[in-house]
Amino acid sequence: MxxxxxxxxxxxxxxxxxxxxxxxxxxxxxxxxxxxRRGICLVGLCESGKTLIFSQLINKKAVESFTSMKENVGVLQIENKGALKLIDVPGHERVRQRFFDTYKTTARGIVFVLDSFSLNKDIRDVAEYLYTVLSDPVVLSNRPQMLILCNKQDHALAKGPQVIQSVLEKEMNVLRNTQTNQLEAISEGGNRKSCYLGQEGKNFEFADLYPQRVEFAASSAQTEDLEKLKKWLQSVA
Incomplete structure (x- = not known):
């Protein structure tokens, strides 16, 4: 016709x-x-609390966690929204990229879990891993929603989400400059790669990743305080 x-x-x-x-x-x-795409990937460094969060959501109870070299997979029922496939990606640097590559194409959302108490000590490693996730070609193409979950808020000296966002943006800015200079040095004719994060000519801000949506929230898996994470999952589903 x-x-x-x-x-x-x-x-x-x-x-x-x-x-x-x-x-x-x-x-x-x-x-x-x-x-x-019905997957939710839990990613983050070792000992950030990912597995405990996974257990609280899937098994409704805490289990003893330890550094794992394989993923945990479970089905999470979201009221009036259907089921999500929750994947706890190992945080060990030797295997995390391989497992993330396996599940990233089906990711509807990514939860990046960090330890709010030890962030000062781990800031470089956290920023490097987060930069790797955000600049992944599949993530850039599919634009799954992302939540940076500031876990272990039960510690008295834990930093809040707003402070963590500010600290991360400064570290990501330094890292972006380093990464960009390295890419230009090895590219033919100094051509810049297309995975530049944020806006050129200004300091890095998560808001500049639009239409990639990045949110921050607080949690404490140890005290079963995951309400903000659950609300986010409800909105994503």
Whole structure:
């Protein structure tokens, strides 16, 4: 039918019709891909509390956690939204990228868990891992929603989400400059790679990653305070 209409339509009408068909097909494919992505990846350094959070959500209880070299996978039922596949990605640097590569294509959301109490000591490692996740080509393409979960808030000296965001942005800015200089040094003719995070010409801010949405929230898996995480999961599902 489209072919018959296009044959008799003026050129400008054919262009409109073609644009309409292209848009419809694009939206169909995009929505289909989004529906098929039902995974939530829990990522972060070792001892950030990922496995305890996983256990609280999936098993409704705390279990003794230890550094694991394999992932934990469970199904999380979200009221009125269906099921999400929760993946606790190992934090050990030798295996975390391999497991993240396995699940990132189906990720609807990513929860980056960090230790709010030991952040000063681990800030460089946290920023480097977070930078790797955010600049991943699949993440840049699919743009899953991301929550940076500031865990272990039960410690008296733990930093709050706003302070952590500010500290991370400063460290990410330094890291971005370093990464960009390294890429330019090894690229032919000094061409910049397309994975530059944020806006050029200004300091790094998570808000500049739009349309990639990055939120911050506090939690304490040890005291079973995961309400903000649960609300986020409800909104993402």
């Amino acid at each position: 489209y072919a018959m209409l296009a044959e008799w339509a003026p050129p400008w009408e054919r262009s409109k019709m073609a644009a309409f068909v292209f848009t419809a097909v694009f939206l169909f494919v995009w929505r289909r891909g989004r529906v098929s």
